[in-house]
Amino acid sequence: MLVIRFPYDPAHNERLRQASGGRARWSQHLRAFIVPVTAVADPAIRSGLAGFAAEQRLTADPAARGQLSLTGVVLRADMLPTGVWGSNLRGILSRDQWAGLRIPVAEAAGGVCEICGKPSVNDEGRKVRPDCHERWSFDMRPGSVLLAVQTLTGLIALCKVCHLVQHLGFAEVQGRVAEVIEQLRAVNGWTYAEARVDLDRARREFDYRSAFSWDLDLTVLRGRIAVPTAPDLYVAAGRRAQLGNSFQPRPTVRAALRPVGQPAPV
Template sequence: MAVERIWLDVPFAEKDEAKAAGARWDQAARRWYSPRPGIAGLGRWAARADVPRLLPGEDRSLGSGLFVDLVPSSCWFTNVRSCVAPQDWDRLRRMIYARAQNRCEACGAGQDREAQRRLEAHERWTYDRARQVQTLKRLICLCTDCHTVTHFGLAQVRGLAPQARAHLIKVTGLTPDQADRHIAEAFELWQARSRTTWTLDLSILTDAGITLAPPPDAATRADLARDALRAEAGGVPRQFECEGRTGARRSQ
């Protein structure tokens, strides 16, 4: 008789270790599993309950479509993945991709290894200026190309701005002039938001049973962002230097 597979939550960094311990990979489900019960060494990756398809308090209508969605400089490189325990991240991203039927929620594309197009999770936030709180309100599935558009400033650092602009035009139907205005307006909004040091509200995750590591405190995020940018660009370009006491920067 066939034995039901025992699913595992294996972080990417631990896949080789899990494979050596006897785990197998299901290409269709894109998930690791134990082929039989009782394999010593695989218990540490035993799957927990699936994350609910609608996170508590999540707004699935927020921020639909493709647009430049720049994160304030106070939260650069402090994304959801950096705050979630690796095994819980695996549970979370699996839910995000599954409810999107493994398609990009902006352009409809699927994963294509030959085209180097992956599926990735992206955060949508709301901003309460009075309370200085940046609240996670939605998680969406984007392909690599659409994700590059949303983080247009990072695309600039990586030398991908022309490709990102072309993809924005292709998906949205904007004219080149309209696309340029949209990008400029997104940076203006980003500059205004970057003058505030935001407190992160990730309660839609904690209320769903996701384990969080404490995010870096606001006072250290600027240093983390600067170090990460140096790693990306081999040195912080002039446009990324701090603007006086506000700590706002000119590009994401």
């Protein structure tokens, strides 16, 4: 979703409503207006929002700038490299602490998927809270040695099917690749062949990334969580196992949620 903040003014609020085609809504949790990804993918709405940002002299962060320059592709298949499986927030935080992050994400999204805009439905066909998915970037950072860094870029609410697309390896194990293909086609307006090309891209990236050991960068959550063994929220690849793994029993040393605004430990 696109998050938009600006000084309160009824006229500006109305202008945003028009620019977003009526899709912008106020999030009490974020104290900001949000626009679903599916709305931002519409060229007319994207153009309107870009114009509104220019009028208000809003300085968008890199993620927002990227959303305003979308080409219509809002969902791609993904596979995490083998060395990072289970090394995630759910493995690092306690159940209550993880809930303290994921539930507000779902509530801010209005209880629907931020990609396709539909409610999340479980295997029994019952509506459930959307999943909270971690968005990652994988980059090589220069230094005394070249570092492979997996960086958390944000959290997003996803329905069960869009979430499955983000875990292609799991879908393959479960025999559910056909669901992934159909969701890619439905959301992006792709042909079957175009969806297959995206799966091949995801597999190539998986093969390449699996050759590296990845450091973990959680600094986007600075001020929201504290990790006793990594106060700067940056963890070298060799130390990641100490933080816990969602595939294994939870560790003795836990990360902790910290109220926003509370200073980080020195």
